[in-house]
Amino acid sequence: xxxxxxxxxxxxxxxxxxxxxxxxxxxxxxxxxxxxxxxxxxxxxxxxxxxxxxxxxxxxxxxxxxxxxxxxxxxxxxxxxxxxxxxxxxxxxxxxxxxxxxxxxxxxxxxxxxxxxxxxxxxxxxxxxxxxxxxxxxxxxxxxxxxxxxxxxxxxxxxxxxxxxxxxxxxxxxxxxxxxxxxxxxxxxxxxxxxxxxxxxxxxxxxxxxxxxxxxxxxxxxxxxxxxxxxxxxxxxxxx
Amino acid sequence: xxxxxxxxxxxxxxxxxxxxxxxxxxxxxxxxxxxxxxxxxxxxxxxxxxxxxxxxxxxxxxxxxxxxxxxxxxxxxxxxxxxxxxxxxxxxxxxxxxxxxxxxxxxxxxxxxxxxxxxxxxxxxxxxxxxxxxxxxxxxxxxxxxxxxxxxxxxxxxxxxxxxxxxxxxxxxxxxxxxxxxxxxxxxxxxxxxxxxxxxxxxxxxxxxxxxxxxxxxxxxxxxxxxxxxxxxxxxxxxx
DNA sequence: TCCGTCATATAACATATGTGAGTGCGAGGC
DNA sequence: GCCTCGCACTCACATATGTTATATGACGGA
Numbered sequence: 001x002x003x004x005x006x007x008x009x010x011x012x013x014x015x016x017x018x019x020x021x022x023x024x025x026x027x028x029x030x031x032x033x034x035x036x037x038x039x040x041x042x043x044x045x046x047x048x049x050x051x052x053x054x055x056x057x058x059x060x061x062x063x064x065x066x067x068x069x070x071x072x073x074x075x076x077x078x079x080x081x082x083x084x085x086x087x088x089x090x091x092x093x094x095x096x097x098x099x100x101x102x103x104x105x106x107x108x109x110x111x112x113x114x115x116x117x118x119x120x121x122x123x124x125x126x127x128x129x130x131x132x133x134x135x136x137x138x139x140x141x142x143x144x145x146x147x148x149x150x151x152x153x154x155x156x157x158x159x160x161x162x163x164x165x166x167x168x169x170x171x172x173x174x175x176x177x178x179x180x181x182x183x184x185x186x187x188x189x190x191x192x193x194x195x196x197x198x199x200x201x202x203x204x205x206x207x208x209x210x211x212x213x214x215x216x217x218x219x220x221x222x223x224x225x226x227x228x229x230x231x232x233x234x235x236x237x238x239x240x
Numbered sequence: 241x242x243x244x245x246x247x248x249x250x251x252x253x254x255x256x257x258x259x260x261x262x263x264x265x266x267x268x269x270x271x272x273x274x275x276x277x278x279x280x281x282x283x284x285x286x287x288x289x290x291x292x293x294x295x296x297x298x299x300x301x302x303x304x305x306x307x308x309x310x311x312x313x314x315x316x317x318x319x320x321x322x323x324x325x326x327x328x329x330x331x332x333x334x335x336x337x338x339x340x341x342x343x344x345x346x347x348x349x350x351x352x353x354x355x356x357x358x359x360x361x362x363x364x365x366x367x368x369x370x371x372x373x374x375x376x377x378x379x380x381x382x383x384x385x386x387x388x389x390x391x392x393x394x395x396x397x398x399x400x401x402x403x404x405x406x407x408x409x410x411x412x413x414x415x416x417x418x419x420x421x422x423x424x425x426x427x428x429x430x431x432x433x434x435x436x437x438x439x440x441x442x443x444x445x446x447x448x449x450x451x452x453x454x455x456x457x458x459x460x461x462x463x464x465x466x467x468x469x470x471x472x473x474x475x476x477x478x479x480x
Numbered sequence: 481t482c483c484g485t486c487a488t489a490t491a492a493c494a495t496a497t498g499t500g501a502g503t504g505c506g507a508g509g510c
Numbered sequence: 511g512c513c514t515c516g517c518a519c520t521c522a523c524a525t526a527t528g529t530t531a532t533a534t535g536a537c538g539g540a
Contacts, residue, residue: 062381064467070381084374087367087480092374092472115363119356126366127327133369134324134332136376141302141310143383144428148527179487188384190528195489227304232332240327388497419517430498435519 005078005166006052010124012165014240020121027110028052034097040081043094047085049107053077056101057177061185062093071186072139073132074098074159074178078166083129086111099177123240134232143188146227151187152197153226156207160216161230173215201225245318245406246292250364252405254480260361267350268292274337280321283334287325289347293317296341297417301425302333311426312379313372314338314399314418318406323369326351339417363480374472383428386467391427392437393466396447400456401470413455441465 007021016024029049034040040051040058058081060073072093075081081095086108115122138158142151156176163174178186184194201207206222208215216222223229247261256264269289274280280291280298298321300313312333315321321335326348355362378398382391396416403414418426424434441447446462448455456462463469 060377062377064385068385070384072377072380084370087363088370088374088474089478089480090471090474090476092474093377116359119359119362122359122362123327123355126362126369129366129370129373130324130328133373133376134328136373136380137300137302137312137333139380140312140376140383143380144310144425145304145308180489181487185384191488192490192529193527196527199489231330234328234330234332236330238329240329420519421517431518432499432520433497436497439519 005054006080008166009078010128012235013127013237014124015237016121016124020118020124023114023118023121027106027114028104029107029110030105032103032105034101034103036097036099038097040095040097040101040103041085041091043091045085045091046089047082047091047108049105050083050086050111051081051095052104052106053079053081054102054104057098058101059096059098059182059186060093061096069185070188071182073135074186076159076163076166077168080106080125080128083111083125084132098182120240127234127240131234134234138232142226148187148189148193149197149200150226151189152183152194153201153206153222154228155183155187155226156201156214156216157223157226157228158230158233160214161233161235165233165235171215172217172219173213175212176209176214177212245294246320248406249318250368252475253367253477254364255477256361256364260358260364263354263358263361267346267354268344269347269350270345272343272345274341274343276337276339278337280335280337280341280343281325281331283331285325285331286329287322287331287348289345290323290326290351291321291335292344292346293319293321294342294344297338298341299336299338299422299426300333301336309425310428311422313375314426316399316403316406317408320346320365320368323351323365324372338422360480367474367480371474374474378472382466388427388429388433389437389440390466391429392423392434393441393446393462394468395423395427395466396441396454396456397463397466397468398470398473400454401473401475405473405475411455412457412459413453415452416449416454417452 007016007024010016031054041047053075055077058075059071060081061069061071063069082091085091114125142154146154160169160174163169168174180194181191184191198209206218206225208217247256247264250256281287293315295317298315299311300321301309301311303309322331325331354365382394386394400409400414403409408414420434421431424431438449446458446465448457
């Protein structure tokens with residue numbers, strides 16, 4: 001029950017046997033809650049368990065000495081925020097709760113057992129981290145070669161799609177509980193420029209954003225502006 | 241014998257049994273050579289084998305409609321340039337040979353067999369793709385929050401270290417067979433600005449770059465300028 | 481009720497980086 | 511021995527984005 005959003009996500013990519021679902025559910029040792037603005041994992045930690053987000057928004061981030069910050073990933077329900085720590089061991093970045101987060105904790109010993117006994121499930125967990133990598137690559141191209149406006153449009157398209165695949169979109173609107181400063185740290189922009197860019201998208205009639213509710217008014221044009229094609233999210237169902 | 245650089249790389253991160261080394265070597269179905277400026281894999285392909293770089297330089301890249309290009313990774317000897325295609329199936333980007341490349345070809349059927357029969361080896365291959373991801377994250381922070389000069393310095397530090405771990409550094413100098421245009425596509429800069437930034441690093445006495453030979457004249461200051469700390473490369477030896 | 485805090489919004493100005501055009505050099509082809 | 515051609519390099523100029531500062535409104539605590 002707990003793990004539902006992950007199973008939902010994996011089943012979009014490949015078939016899961018009942019046995020595999022059971023293994024996934026029983027891999028959870030406990031569920032915990034982390035308050036907004038608290039770290040889920042600290043940079044430099046050597047964790048012995050990984051965190052699966054059941055509800056809420058989280059961000060992976062790195063901080064520089066002088067306080068500048070870069071967010072390298074936004075995570076939503078169904079995402080393993082630090083599955084890689086199972087093999088990487090040391091956290092090379094922190095993970096922050098952007099909203100209150102409900103989290104399923106999976107001990108690394110359970111992951112090791114899965115790799116020993118369930119090859120297909122192992123491949124699907126591996127796949128999960130590979131999709132993270134694909135998203136990172138897409139973000140790299142967006143940062144490197146898109147204008148700030150296009151980058152923002154691209155980001156919104158991606159987040160909308162990812163939320164809708166885990167049943168977290170309501171028609172054309174999603175919850176976007178990020179401040180403009182956090183958006184800036186995500187896109188590599190100053191907060192002032194984030195504001196300018198949002199104004200522009202609003203003026204063009206592409207989005208509406210009031211409070212936490214972001215609604216896409218013109219999906220086609222937003223996709224065009226952000227040069228967005230979702231193949232990198234690997235939403236096809238295939239045997240893996 | 242062929243696979244040497246990969247084994248070298250993996251053994252820096254964990255112990256490999258003789259059996260595992262044998263399995264890795266026998267996973268290679270053939271060795272091929274790709275000329276400079278040719279694709280090793282095309283975007284959109286559904287490959288049935290993965291490519292392990294034995295010699296040469298390769299780049300992963302995405303192209304936009306209007307010709308702009310972003311390179312999302314530079315690969316050197318010992319790197320699996322598209323191990324992820326084993327599970328991702330469709331290539332969401334192309335892989336280009338920057339120099340003539342000698343490549344070991346590993347059929348996905350062999351990888352599937354490794355995941356079925358060799359859990360520890362599977363984890364090490366998984367680890368390989370996780371390190372790719374860690375590098376992507378580092379590049380994201382560099383693109384988002386470093387100046388062009390710092391970004392360049394960071395890139396040079398990283399490449400130097402990665403080459404030296406596979407025995408491809410000669411003292412303080414490495415081969416850097418990239419044009420300034422390719423460097424620009426890597427860092428998200430125009431070629432003109434790449435040139436400016438290189439002049440600056442040279443004038444400051446941090447590097448020398450003549451022909452393909454890049455030598456680091458002042459490692460400490462280059463690291464400082466690029467805000468480079470190599471933990472993300474996961475060079476520690478640990479059980480995984 | 482008032483006061484601090486935090487987020488959004490704007491403005492004026494500064495600057496890093498991009499653009500377009502052009503030079504010169506060296507390597508390889510014929 | 512000449513002619514391309516690609517690449518490094520430069521210059522003048524354009525512009526996207528950053529910086530600093532201030533105003534405004536929502537909210538929660540005392």
